[in-house]
Amino acid sequence: MTLVALDLSTPAEMRGRxxxxxxxxxTRGWAGSCFAEPGRWHYDDGGGNWADLRLLGDRAVLIGNDHEYSDTYFRAAAEYFGEPETDLLAGAPDWWAPPAEAAAAAGEWVGLVYGFDGGWSRAPTRSPTGSAASGCPR
Structure with missing residues (x-):
């Protein structure tokens, strides 16, 4: 399967934003909603939209969920919402799987998995994979 190229900013371009x-x-008292720690940048709006940028050397995996716009359902989310499961890893390199599987295993709804290796891409799916989470800095 051929991955679908995405027009998103590089992790280096996202860093300052x-x-x-x-x-x-x-400053507003919401320190837990957006932060960075070694190997992980996190965003969570507290209302079901979240994103993690997992930094893997020169590569990265962006995982998350945008509950208003994503029509994809990964792992337990498919069963919970009574929807067919979307294979967000179809045709993707093996290094995409650990962050996505870990988030799903931790109980997070995963509606998007994007990989960066010089450019962003996603698995080909029948449904759009949503945006990179509504408030996520692009």
């Missing part, structure tokens, strides 16, 4: 947004959230 993500940091600025995290600073604003911390």
């Amino acid at each position: 993500w940091a600025a947004f995290a600073a604003i959230c911390a």
